[in-house]
Amino acid sequence: MSIIGLDIGNENCVVAVAKQCGIDVVLNDEAKRETPAMVCFGEKQRFLGTAAVASATMNPKSTISQIKRLLGRKFSDPEVQKDLRLFPFEASESPLDGCVLIHVNYMSENNKFSLTQILGMILSNLKQIAMKSLETTAVSHCVIGIPAYFTDLQRRAYLDAATIANLKPIRLMHESAAIALDYGIYKTDLPEIEQIIVVFVDVGHSDTQVSVAAFKKGQVKMLSHAFDRSLGGRDFDEVLFNHFAQKFKEEYKIDILTNHRASLRLRAACEKLKRVLSANAEASLNIECLMEKDVRGFIKREEFETLSFDLLERIKVPCKKALEDAQLSSHKIYAVEVVGSGSRIPAIMRVLSEFFKKALSRTLNASECIARGCALQCAMQAAMLSRTFRVRKFEVQDSFPFSVALCSKSPASETDEESVPTPSDRFLFSKGDPIPSTKVLSLCKSGPTFTLDADYVDTGDLPPGTSPKITTFTIGPFQATKSEKPRIEVKVGLNLHGIITIESASLIEEVGIPVTESPASREIKKNKDVELSADAAGDDAGKCYASTGSTSPIAINSRQHMKKSKRTDTLDNEVVNRGLPQEELQKAVEKEVDLARQDKIMEETKDTKNAVESYIYDMRNKLSDIYHNYATESEREKISRDLQQTEDWLYGEGDDETKEVFIKKLDELKNIGDAIEQRYKEKGAHSQAAADLMHDITSNRNLAPYRDTKYDHIDPKDRQKVIKTRKQDSMPKDADPILPSAQADTRKRTEVSNRNFKPIMTQPNQNAPHGGERSSEPMDIDHEQDPENTHSE
Template identity: 40%
Template sequence: MSVVGIDLGSQSTKIGVARNKGIDIITNETSNRQTPSLVGFGPKSRYLGENAKTQEISNLKNTISSLKRLVGRSLNDPEVAIEQEYITAPLIDINGQVGAEVTYRGEKQRYTAVQLLAMYLGKIRDTASKELKLPVSDVVLSCPPWFTDAQRRAMLDASQVANLKLLRLINDNTAIALGWGITKTDLPEGDAKPRRVMFVDIGYSDYTCSIVEFRKGELAVKSTVCDRHFGGRNFDKALVDHFGKEFKEKFKVDINTNAKAKLRVAAAVEKLKKILSANSAAPLNIESLMEDKDVRATLKREELEEFVKPLLDRVTVPLEQALAEAKLKVEDIDAIEMVGGCTRVPSIKDAIAKFYGKPLSFTLNQDEAIARGCAFACAILSPVFRVRDFAIHDIVNYPIEFVWEQSPDIPDEDTSLTVFNKGNVMPSTKILTFYRKQPFDLVARYAKPDQLPGKTNPWIGRFSVKGVKADANDDFMICKLKARLNLHGVLNVESGYYVEDVEVEEPVPEAKEGDKMETDQPNGDAEAQPKTRKVKKQQRKGELPLSAGTASLDEASVSSFAEAENQMYMEDKLVADTEDKKNELEAFIYEMRGAIDDKYSEYANEQEKEKIKEKLEKTEDWLYEDGEDASKAQYIAKMDEIKFSAGPVIQRYNDKLEEERQARLKVEEEAAAKKRAEAEAKKKAEEASKKAAEPAKTEDAEMKDAETTKPDSVEEPSAGK
């Protein structure tokens, strides 16, 4: 089982995986640590990730970006119109959801944003699986904290279509905080003052500021503020507009009339912007931009800051709002951690440092912090790894209320209730109580629609409660509904049940020592019996069936999308396999053409050589004419025909190699046997030499003993004689 965290970005995506030595960011097929968040469609197959980026300029009308910023939205959302400025494919309405119309395999096709995101997630899944050499299923996916319930449900649906089990949809800022805090061993404990860190994340398309409190083993998000249209692409757009005017005046070309030229300028200014982060000036040169004209220009950092001054004026606004919502001051913040590619811009760093009054912190990897946090979150939820206990307390970003029809039996009943307030801890569960005599419906919606992105419909879901009826005394049924805002930030009414008031006896709690009153007790009275009292308590009596209508796709739609995705996946695989066989055939033709007069030359007569060369020439002609769009089976058949013609020659060559190999083995074996025999003979000679030396040594020893030993027959004279 794999543990994978995915940072789904507007421009690119990073994949973090948990391994025994920690978290790694894996590379894709081109050895890049980030994969472009693009989906493209071609005449034969889809282009996903790196392939889509390669084909983007030549395939503008069929390439879609900003995938995560489209899901869960409708075409009439004004923020979708903003996204169309950055997306070259036309956006359309598909059953109330935004989608794209493209030309795929020669036909016009329409795909919803959920389908497009599912296609891209499938690519990310395969990239991770190839690196890990394991099937990938369990993942944690990041999303912006400003996502609504509908957008989060769309992310869940896309993951399901891509055959991924989404363990948690985690906010970007929360993932960053988790990656920062889980590795710290010096966090305060108990009642000590928590460590407060402000995380500033400015990426390609949005800006998030979040204040998080850390204690040992836990983090608590205190406030989160977002600017949804402040990021690297806004800087790029300001530069494109500037150079568009300059090129029109200086070189008489209007890039706004040529989508390809505009995209090339956008790519060039993105590089220029990065150069200006470390240099005071940078050149811009584009060859044959349009109308066969080369363009060139130079830009200074001061000029860039002037163009983006309206953006820079907004830098400190989220910082101020985050402090206000958390009811804190600048001096209460222990550190400001900077994350995101756009935080490399010197003017942004200077503005934030001036606001904070202290040096900024860059201890996290600015590009990969979210992916690492997602991988940690996945490891926590997965049984594969043992991870240090770390609790995550996120917050509700938009207040949610329930609305219902007034009961005819309760004329003064309130018909709405804000159940989850902004800043409440998430995940969270609330129990709602209703008194009813008949089935009823309730609607969940956002309490303050003006806080939502764009013109998002504040409606979240409608929930119908069945099985409600009056009791035998024509009295109300007490209905309890369990509303939960889960790990993903998605609201559901998970269950319903009814209760009844019943009388039960319970012991009366004893009075405290100081509250006892002196009373006369009869002498010899037995020990007082514990006092009890009757109280009314609610007991659960049965379940109430529920039906829900939400923004999530129904099972039939998910199955239909998944089936279509599987079919396209297999078509892509067939196209890739076919291309591999075509390339293999082409390479084999060139290899055989050189080998027939080289290494195979002495193994073929002239007639065989001519026959093989003729076959190679015919196959090559076919390959570049009729065989340009042949099937996989045809390429395999052509390869087999060449191998059949050249087979006898190749076999002779292989037989000769085998013969030489056998001869070489025989020589090596003989040499080894000779070496073993010599070693054995040497060993025997040494043993014989040792044995020959042993008797001589024994005889000498005996002679020496004989000289020193007296004969038994000689008697020593005694002293008394």
């Protein structure tokens, strides 16, 4: 089983794998360590990753990217609407869950895909990259990094996308915890008793996360999480984009915002410009033929930082909140580790250094640390189940960034759509509780069923407009006795993915059982009760017990009473609002299989078409060079004519043909070409074969002049079989070989020679004076009398 960790970024993705020598980052088909999180739909094929980037300019309205921050959020969300205005693709509201649906033109039809399906396509591509790199098909289990601020719906969307990609996530791991694991597991100087505090600042492409972690030898505990969902490297790109869009509108009279293709080109240029400004004090921007005009721009780093002043100030907010939640001050911090693709901007480093009053550290790979941490976590999970796989023990105690309450519906509101809080509301998980966690609740209910709503307590931690409701659990049905009020025990879990679940629900009843007591047993019980009272009251009570115990009257008749006993029944529970319904999820899985099959067909078709094109150019060059003497004039004319006709067809009406048609065309060209190629190969191989079989050939060629009388008894037909080996040298190059050279090794060729010729050469002479003994003497070669016996090429 291959162990992989996945970092799904808003812009790029990284795949890391655990091997015996450590953690390696997997290279994609272009030998790059990062793969774009992008999907592009062409007319007949999807393009994923790097291929999607190459096709984005040609199909801007069918290219989907930067879906991470939109996943699991409502279409009506103001932030979602703001982001959608930046993208060229068309989107609408899903009637199923109110989330975003993407509209693309694929296979000459209008198709709609949910963001969960798009994420499933990205995961499928990453899985294929891992399988090719590892040369295995056993890639299924993984750990996927997610932002700590992801809501329950977003986490479930990741699990659904993994199901679509046929992946089995062992854990959805907070990206901050993965960074902390990659940081701590390699440190050998961690203290055993006193803990050290490290702050991790992750400035990504679209978000900023700040976390505080406490390290000890062999363990890390996440103390707090803070974040800004809409502050990342792309926001600084947008500052440059808006600046130059306005500038070009004034100078060149072109409105970039009205052209999707021009907007894509300018944004790509601004991203490169930002990187140049990170290393230089000034930079220029040049784009040719942008809306039919060549444009130029120039900016200094100071001007860029002035334009980005508000963004730089916002970075301080999550830093301050993280320290407050961890109840720490900056002087207790051991180190501040900065990661993320957006952290390379010098102004961000300066702001963070001033805030924490400490020199910043960059010991981790800014782009790969999350994937490496996820791969390490996956390896540790696998090591628990394997005796052969070993990983250094390092405990990661992550924390939940939200507070969750469990609410029950009042009897008057059982039919309402929304939960109505009642006095029995229970505070379930607090912010900072460890992941995973389990709590047992004891509830008193009288109806056959009841519902529990899990809600977020602090809506300020949620995206604007997000409903605080997480999910609804329905417990029951159950039947209880009328005499006793039942008690329901519900075990609520916060699992490894950070999702609230009902692990079990049980009905516990106290049932009365009649018990008959004899007079003697009642007297014994009475004496024990008095004795217990005496022990509780002291020595005086004991004396009183002694006097009263001997004079107490004893009843004669038997007596009955009800003894209480507990009975436990397991109850069913049903969950609603769990992401994609099962039937929709199954349809998405089948759709992904169909898309992958179509992609494979188109790739094979392109490969076959390229094979035809390559054969045309290759054969045409060889016919005028090395194959020229190995083909007759008529053969050269025919194959040249066929090559030209196939080339014209290939770039004309045959450009859009199927794989089977291209295979047929290639076979037609090879009918003549293969024969010419075989002659060329046989001529070159014959000299080598002749050298390998020199001993056997020289032993047999004396038959040609028939000068040795001791072989006169051999039949002339048998002699012709041996003579053919000599005639091959005198054949013209454009003739087919009489005796094809063997394609095996020397030993096999020798065996063939001995098997064919030795029985002929050793035939017994019945007229010999010694009774027809076989001739085993070696034959001498007379080169003067056999001038043709020379070794050919």
